[in-house]
Structure formats: structure tokens, C-alpha cells
Amino acid sequence: MIMKNAALCPIPIYKDNMSKPFDEQAAMQHYLVCGTENCQKNGQFYCNSCHLPLCEQCRDEHKKSPNTKNHEIVIYRHHKHQLPMEICQDHPTRNKELFCRECSIPLCSKCSIMNEHKGHVFDDLEEIYADKFAAWQGEFSKIQKYFLPTTKGLKSDIEEDFTEIKNIMESIRISMKTEAESLKNLVDEVTSESIENTHIMEQSLLKMLKSQESTCDDYIKYLWKMSDEFQKYLSITNQTLLFTKTLKIQPIPETTKPVLPVFSASRFSKNDVTKLLGKANVPNKTPEKRKIQPMEAESAHTKPTEKQLEQSKEKSDVKQTLSLSSSVTKVREYSVPDVDRTCHVSVDESGRLWVSDDRGNLVQIDLQGNLLQKIQTGGGHGYHTATQDGDLIYTDRHKKxxxxxxxxxxxxxxKKTGDWRPISIHSSRINGDILVGMWKEREAKVTRYNKAGKEVQNIQKDNQGQKLYSEPHYITEDINGDICASNIDFYDGAVVVVNKSGHHRFSYTGQGSEFWPCGICTDVLGHILVCDDNSSSVHLLDQDGGFMSVILSPQQGIKRPRGVSVDDENNLRVGQWITNTVTVYKYLQ
Structure with missing residues (x-):
């Protein structure tokens, strides 16, 4: 039984029967329970005066009751935190519940009428506590959602700079060695050519000298011949012959002295060689400051009342008034033609369905279940997604x-994905970016592309360098930009969630038994819905990874759910491995 006494029940109470067998109806829902005695419905509202969660029916009764009609009732996520009880030291039977502005101290109601506080102004201590709690909770939220992730992101950038500097310096050293080796090769080549040229020069000069030597030899032979001729004439006795014969010696042939080669040595300094090879230096410019993403402006902390909720409804602010239903209602069921199983479901802007099986059949059906088109693909799991423009994007893991x-x-x-096999894809509803789960030999990652297909981000490891993914077969994005991937691993399955900067936020590994996460989607309230193939159920998580409930199970006729998607009407569409049907459920109200 749940007590009405607010002092005894300041903490949200959740109905949780997970320890019971899966086929029990009680195990199918886990939610915040209404604080009214004997009421087991979903406590989606909260009375700040009684400090009790209330279901919709009890809220209406609370408003009608003369004793509570003026109480402040808000939706639960904006509830006021109850003031911790502190006994007054001077009046042990009283609790401190007032705050003296002049003295700046908390006190009880009896203290407030004492002489030392006469004429002082008092505030409700609970109001001050609630405001302070909300303020500090806001600061805590900033630390968790902005300052810590942003600083870790900066640290990650610094670590990347470490690696980049090491890689760059090693590249420079390699370039230096390459340049030096290139210069050495050029020196060897020039030296070899120069030496070869000296051989040519030498042969040319020697050839010239050889020619002159031959000329001299020929002239010497001529002189010996002339010498014999003169000697012959000198020995004859016939004087008449002496006077009639004239002998004349030819002049000595001219020869030239060779011009000897000389070597003109170059004078090289160390600076000359440095100029030839180049050197590394740090540019003389001011270091660029690391960019810090500004914190998104948060709306002022408000506490909407029941009256404000009614006004919100009148303005058709559906998101503001949506909340979880206490039960899940089956709306309708589609029988999808030309598919054997419904492994994945995508919903386009007009509400038409794209459904695929594991044999490569991808079909589109209209709101009545009629076949519109069919194409043959490479098959897979979560390999298609509808875009904001009404197109469909799908991957072919074989063709990459x-x-x-x-x-x-x-x-x-x-887009071609190179060596990586694209196995899952999601088109962002925030900015149209394309998120793709990739896989290759024992490696996996998530890559972000812009609308045009330009790669802008790769997410593969956490801040400790550990791998985030094994096989991200299904992928989606939460309303805050977090990337949620079903990491299918039949030994160690997990939903892995990183923020939009790629930093790991949390991993969800189920509720005790083996967890085989498959299809995954999110809704307008930031909930994460994921299929567990092992337990044939659909789990509901909050956007911080907290388990909220099992909203679908074998009790509702679900068996091996694989594909999930939430449409613009906030309907949950579920496809199952064993059938070609898509079932539509209402789980928000």
C-alpha cells in the first residue's frame, strides 16, 4: 500500500517486478506510481503541496476536493523537491519551515513570534529550498551536459594534437632524410658524369698528341730518307750530276702544345647545404585559441501549473503535454507484401512505410498497406532511413x-565508403546529417556525413582509447543530438550512446539477462526505445540511459522484435523477425 503522508513518501515510487517470470503481466510495465492509496496508475503529475505523484484521475479528484483544490499541481518533471525535515533546537516538537530575511537563518513558526524576530519578514523555507535546489540542479546539469563533455573534448583535442605533432615531426624527419638522400644521389650522379667527362677529355687530348707523334714519326722517316739521299750524292764522282741535281729538305711540321684541363673547386659552407636541403621551423604566428562550443541558452526554470497545462493544450503544444500512458494500446497492423520478415522499418514524412527483410527486399507501402514500390538491395539490418526531404537513403554493404x-x-x-562496409544509417531530424554505422575486419565506427555526402566526423574510440563498437547494425539520434547505436554482439550486446561531439555518454546492457539489442529509435520526449531479440521485448530508456520500463513483451504477442520507429503522430511501429507484419502501438498520451 502507498501512503498518502507526504513526509513518508518524498521519493518517487516505481512499480518494478523484473524479478518475476517474463510471462507475468505485472512484469510488463515499470513506471512512476500514483501516490494515492491503492492506486497503481502512472503518476505523471505531482502535487507540490502534498508532495505526491498523481495519475490523471487522482489529479482531477485532487482539484475537486475542497481541501486540496487550491494545491499547486504540475507535470512530474517540473515537480518541487520537498524540504528536508530539520527539528528546531529551541522547540524540538517543531520543524524549521520559515526563513528570516533580516537574520538570514531558518527557524520554526514558534521562533517567528519571539521578540528577537518581532517585525521581521519571513519567507517559506520550502520555496527557498526548491529554488536553490533547482538552481544547483541546473548547475549540476551544466557540469554534466556541457562543462565536463566540453572539457573532455578539449582534452581529446590536445591528445590528438600530441599524436599529430609526433606524426608531423616524424614526417619532417623522413622528408629530411629523403631530401638528403636525393641530394646525395644527385651529387653521385654529377660526380659520375664529371669523372666520365674527364675520361672523354683525356682521350681527346691523347688522340691529338698521338696524331702529332705520328706526324713526327713520319717526318723522322723522311729525314732518314733524305740523309741517305744526300750521302749517296756525296759519294758519287760525277761532278756533272752534283751540279745538275738539287736536293731540298722539307721544314719541320708544326705541332701544338695541348691546353691542359684544370679543376675549379666550389666552396660550399654548411649554410649552403642547409639551403639546399631545407630545414624545419615553427612559423612565427600567434597560436590559435581552441574553439569552445558555447553553452546553449537554457530557458528559465519554470514550474507549470495545471492552469498553464490547460493553456498549453489550447495552444496545441503536443510535446509539452505528452506523457507515458499507463498501458500500451495496439492501434492496427500492416501485412507487408513481398517481404519474408520485417527487420527494419522507416517512416517518411507522409507516414508511408519502408520495410526490409534480411534477403535484400526493400518495399514501400502506403497508409492502407498497399505496395507502392520494391527494390532489391544488399540486405542487412538497419540499412535504410527516410530524410527530411521525403527521400530514402539506403546502404549496400557488399558494394560499399x-x-x-x-x-x-x-x-x-x-557516397562510396571505401574499405568500410556501411551496415546501418540514419538521417538526422535536427540538421539533415547522415549517420552511418561502418564495419570492416574487427573494426567498427560511426561516420557522420553532411547532406551532400561530405565526411565531417568519425567516431570509433572513447577517451581512454577503447573501442566503442563491434557491429553497430542499428543507429538513430536523440532530440539532444546524442548518437544511439545498437551494438549487436550475441556475447556482449549494448546500446552505445555518444554525444554530438563523439564523446561516450553511456552504454546500456539490459536488465540482467543476455541482451541482444536490435532496432532502436527515439521519440519527442527524448526516450530511447530498443528491441531486445533475446527476451522478445522493447525497452524504454530515458535520454540519460536510465531504464524506465519494458513497454512490449511476449504478453502482448511480440516475438523477436527487430525494427522500431516512431512516426510524427507519436505511434510506435514494430516489425518482428518471424512475420511480415508491422504492428502500430500507442504508448504516449
């Missing part, structure tokens, strides 16, 4: 290509 199907049914190649 991302394709786009336009509304006029034209198929075009959007």
Missing part, C-alpha cells in the same frame, strides 16, 4: 555504397 531514392523513384549513388 550509399544510395538515395528520390520521391520520383530515381536511384542515385550518394
Amino acid at each position: 555504397v550509399i544510395y538515395r531514392i528520390t520521391q520520383d523513384r530515381k536511384i542515385a549513388e550518394l
